[in-house]
Amino acid sequence: MKKTAIIYGSSVGNTRFVAEKIHKAIPEAALISAESIKAKDLEGFDVYILGTSTWGVGQLQDDFETFVEDFLTLDLSQKTIALFGLGDQQTYPDTFCDGMGKLYELLAPKGPRFVGQWPGDDYDFSESRAFKDGMFVGLPLDEDNEPDLTDGRISEWVSQVMNELKL
Numbered sequence: 435m436k437k438t439a440i441i442y443g444s445s446v447g448n449t450r451f452v453a454e455k456i457h458k459a460i461p462e463a464a465l466i467s468a469e470s471i472k473a474k475d476l477e478g479f480d481v482y483i484l485g486t487s488t489w490g491v492g493q494l495q496d497d498f499e500t501f502v503e504d505f506l507t508l509d510l511s512q513k514t515i516a517l518f519g520l521g522d523q524q525t526y527p528d529t530f531c532d533g534m535g536k537l538y539e540l541l542a543p544k545g546p547r548f549v550g551q552w553p554g555d556d557y558d559f560s561e562s563r564a565f566k567d568g569m570f571v572g573l574p575l576d577e578d579n580e581p582d583l584t585d586g587r588i589s590e591w592v593s594q595v596m597n598e599l600k601l
């Protein structure tokens with residue numbers, strides 16, 4: 435398997451909880467908290483699975499915001515990136531998982547290959563910066579309202595990402 439890092443930012447633990455589940459599905463990957471890592475220590479990885487929750491109104495999680503500034507200094511042109519995001523579609527239907535969308539917008543100009551785009555049919559939201567050209571840019575998860583759907587979504591998404599990585 436390509437050398438893979440799962441990197442997450444989490445304020446009250448939901449994104450960490452989900453990152454641990456993704457790690458269970460991909461145990462060969464390294465699991466890293468965004469608050470404890472410098473970008474230069476991540477240069478040796480081929481694939482980054484990046485997860486952030488959304489805070490404020492549509493903002494990146496705090497640790498992830500600091501991390502991503504540093505991460506953007508890396509050459510990402512030969513790297514592959516999969517995104518996952520935590521949000522609350524009931525309380526924030528107009529900014530659902532915007533943090534993941536913002537993350538995508540910051541990374542896209544650096545030219546990585548993105549995998550793990552995900553359909554929106556199964557969600558109930560009005561607007562999301564993470565929903566582009568009819569698909570989510572990564573996997574949205576809602577631990578506040580739909581925790582029972584998380585395991586199934588992760589399992590399907592990880593299979594999809596693994597298949598895309600073989601292409």
Ligand SMILES: Cc1cc2nc3c(=O)[nH]c(=O)nc-3n(C[C@H](O)[C@H](O)[C@H](O)COP(=O)(O)O)c2cc1C
Pocket residue numbers: 443444445446447448449450487488489490491492493495520521522523526529530531532577578
């Ligand atoms: C003050 C506050 C603001 C939030 N803003 C948003 C938002 O704009 N969009 C969204 O989808 N979720 C929003 N959320 C929901 C969180 O992203 C969600 O609870 C998430 O699971 C938290 O993950 P974490 O514990 O990993 O940080 C907000 C939650 C709080 C408490």
